[in-house]
Amino acid sequence: MSVPSNAGSIRIHRDIAAWFTRIVVQPLSRLLRRIVRRVFHRNPAAVAFWVAESPVVFAAMATLSELRVFDVLKNGPQAAGDLARRVRADEDALARLLRAVSAVGLLNRRRDGCYALNPVARQFCSDSPNPVGAWSELILQILPLLSRLPAAVRAGEPLMKHATGGTCWDYLATVPRGTELHDRAMNAWTEAVVDAIAKRCPLAQARTVVDVGGGRGALLAALLRSAPHLHGTVCDREHTREEALQRFQRQGVQDRATHTVGNFFEAVPAGADVYTLKHVLHDWDDDHVLQILRVIRRAIPPQGRLLIIEGAADHDLLPGASVRAVWDLTQWIATWGKERTLAEFQALLAAAGFRLDGVRVTPTYDALVIEAVPV
Numbered sequence: 001m002s003v004p005s006n007a008g009s010i011r012i013h014r015d016i017a018a019w020f021t022r023i024v025v026q027p028l029s030r031l032l033r034r035i036v037r038r039v040f041h042r043n044p045a046a047v048a049f050w051v052a053e054s055p056v057v058f059a060a061m062a063t064l065s066e067l068r069v070f071d072v073l074k075n076g077p078q079a080a081g082d083l084a085r086r087v088r089a090d091e092d093a094l095a096r097l098l099r100a101v102s103a104v105g106l107l108n109r110r111r112d113g114c115y116a117l118n119p120v121a122r123q124f125c126s127d128s129p130n131p132v133g134a135w136s137e138l139i140l141q142i143l144p145l146l147s148r149l150p151a152a153v154r155a156g157e158p159l160m161k162h163a164t165g166g167t168c169w170d171y172l173a174t175v176p177r178g179t180e181l182h183d184r185a186m187n188a189w190t191e192a193v194v195d196a197i198a199k200r201c202p203l204a205q206a207r208t209v210v211d212v213g214g215g216r217g218a219l220l221a222a223l224l225r226s227a228p229h230l231h232g233t234v235c236d237r238e239h240t241r242e243e244a245l246q247r248f249q250r251q252g253v254q255d256r257a258t259h260t261v262g263n264f265f266e267a268v269p270a271g272a273d274v275y276t277l278k279h280v281l282h283d284w285d286d287d288h289v290l291q292i293l294r295v296i297r298r299a300i301p302p303q304g305r306l307l308i309i310e311g312a313a314d315h316d317l318l319p320g321a322s323v324r325a326v327w328d329l330t331q332w333i334a335t336w337g338k339e340r341t342l343a344e345f346q347a348l349l350a351a352a353g354f355r356l357d358g359v360r361v362t363p364t365y366d367a368l369v370i371e372a373v374p375v
């Protein structure tokens, strides 16, 4: 892993994941990208057509997910008519969606005309560990805002702010199942990587941890499972409380885990040894990031440690590396935030009274553990 020259003081923990990423995954991913580009560039008109049509295909998949068509197909192949009856949709309309997504390989259409799951469609089932179904249903709700993107780009203001005047959290609260879909998808993605992340968090000396903006408690539960001496609390908004408490119970950490309803722009529980912020700062512009960091700075004891867990714009991890620019744009469209470089993190931390003290690589595509200490 390389470090920007202006971040010379950063302590790097080289590990097997980083080695594997550099020696195996990155070269393979580069090769794959080269092949894909070569194939695409042979037929630029077709590629351009698919780009222009991709919202239609996306909307069809998100709609089939919302109608629970993929879940019904888990019981076996079905004809469009039977499917329409099961999911209470119009047969002709549903058949058009099914034909279209099958034509581009996202679902199988058999010779007898029945539809069947294939490996891609299976990802959209509601019990898939990859929560793309919930995520695409959520994006479907945000799509109307995209018509304002040209105006937002002219104004130089994140789309969510430009189009609604509010944050994504305000907007999601107005959208049918918006908050639930976001939390479900975010939580499932977090759940898939927390054990790997927990192994990279320096907790041996810590007795208490606060996971700021910790959502439904997946990271905190993993941290407590990995360190049986540790107690902790999630500090997040009210709507995450019930699910978090249920998770702590399910995972047997209820005696050491609590949930504190709070606003991280105002206050977080004081005096913990470790504060974590996983995929929170990239939702916010620099002013709001500074507010969050200053609130934590007031709460953290002199020997405390802050762990920022998210990707850095200048650190490609697994093959998701090629996705980072798209991810950055997603933040700009759906939130007020951005993907930041390590140098940008370092500057914000310094302005809030912290020193960047180390960066640990995790075997995930989107999470470094960026360590900071109060100065």
Ligand SMILES: C[S@@+](CC[C@H](N)C(=O)[O-])C[C@H]1O[C@@H](n2cnc3c(N)ncnc32)[C@H](O)[C@@H]1O
Residues within 6 Å of the ligand: 169, 186, 187, 190, 212, 213, 214, 215, 216, 218, 235, 236, 237, 240, 262, 263, 264, 265, 277, 278, 279, 280, 283
């Ligand atoms: C992108 S999610 C990340 C959740 C969790 N850390 C994870 O990685 O799964 C951002 C979280 O910030 C929380 N949040 C947003 N605004 C907040 C505020 N003002 N105070 C406390 N939490 C807030 C949201 O409820 C949400 O759980």
